[in-house]
Amino acid sequence: MSGDLLLVIEDEELLREELARHFRRDGWDVLVAASVAGAVEVLESAGPAPLVVISDLALPDGNGLDLLEERRARGDVAEWVLLTGYGTVPDSVRALRLGAHDFLQKPVSLERLELVVNGAARGARAQRTLRERSDSGQRRYPPEAFLGQSVLAAETRDLLARLSRLRITTLLIEGETGTGKGLAARILHHSGLRAEGPLVEVNCAALPGELLESELFGHETGAFTGANARHRGLFEQAAGGTLFLDEIGETAPATQAKLLKAVEDRRIRRVGGEKEIEVDVQILAASNRDLRVRVDEGTFREDLYHRLSVLTVELPPLRARMEDLNELVWAAVAEFNAATPTKVKVIPDGVWRKLRAYAWPGNVRELRNVIERSVLLATGPVLSDRWLSLPSESEPLRREAARDPTAMVISLDGRTTLDGIEASILSEALERMDGNVSAAARLLGITRQTLRYRIEKHGLAERGRDEEAGADLDDDSGPA
Ligand SMILES: Nc1ncnc2c1ncn2[C@@H]1O[C@H](COP(=O)(O)OP(=O)(O)OP(=O)(O)O)[C@@H](O)[C@H]1O
Ligand SMILES: [Mg+2]
Structure with a gap:
């Protein structure tokens, strides 16, 4: 315990010195105070915080319990051992509520006090490690780690913040690949009520059916060939914390049935095992394909879907929140700059346009x-577009559009004029209708004459055939 700090608050000088001497011999760094004011001074100094505090209850300028209460309000997690004068009745309920480690009545035997202080130190140390561990998680994964200045990103952040204050049993995170499902899960765990428990992640798509089951639920000896030892599954390993089931849509029907039972009853059975084991976990499930679609296709159980989707976080695709590019790009630049001697500081307009x-x-x-x-x-502070190698700029947009036959893509790359946009809409419509002007006009919701006029205006004439001329007789409004 060398280097651990013990604070002794005691107004009786003889006792104070005796305690200090005793615990110094025991390897503690001991600080002393003779009053509440003195203790406050020590506790608020910049030095390391005491692990354990031994405090007299009745001090000349106040009360040890009041001091403890004040310290707790400031988030102090030291363990307190309180000493009470002979005949005083300690306010044990209040002390308990404040989390005092123990009460000892004076006169105290040093052996007894030492036992109590050692127990308190063990508790305080465990507490401290847990706190440090979850602090670092909390520092790295507050809701603000989900970057973006768009309304959609802000809403997502708010939702994550609100959800992390709730007791969650199951929650579904949906979003396309790369939208931050893993990030959202880490935020929910580390900012949530179970931050001090473990976060166990499993990618359901990475393991074939039976293996996934034994991973999740564990197995007993001899449950299947090769199962030589009893194995605790991920459900058990995540106890007190979070189980993150990534790509849950990829699980086999048999596994889905077991998951449903686990989610509903909070009980699991190891593969090859008889007895049911209670599990206390928060389950976060993620899917990058619309799970609803899988339910309709019949590849995902509807009851499990309903169970999981009581709470849902839907992560928007990046193309729906392009305002976020700025923040995301600079955050990534800062991160990767750290790994290179040449620091990128400038991103030219041309690069932004491509992005x-x-x-x-x-x-x-x-x-x-x-x-x-x-x-x-x-090679210098200016980010070049040489290494962007984005697939032909409008290519993915076209692919996106191809899924929706009524959609078309206009790239706003700064070169396009309004006239040019009109021309591309007309030619796209003509192209899709095989050059049939009447059909193209119907598609655009304008008259054939208007379309004819505009085709001429943009010099697209040679592409439009007018074989259906006269077919739609009520098309009689003049050119626009
Ligand atoms: N809004 C965001 N702010 C900051 N970083 C983000 C954001 N969204 C995603 N990221 C980062 O992008 C990367 C991909 O995110 P993540 O792995 O969470 O996506 P995913 O939805 O789980 O993808 P997949 O479905 O492919 O598993 C990670 O490095 C993540 O930290
Ligand atoms: Mg992921």
């Missing part, structure tokens, strides 16, 4: 990869 024109089907992950490559290969 904005791209649809980012791989979302934030893809963006980070592109920035990482560009920063690592940079």
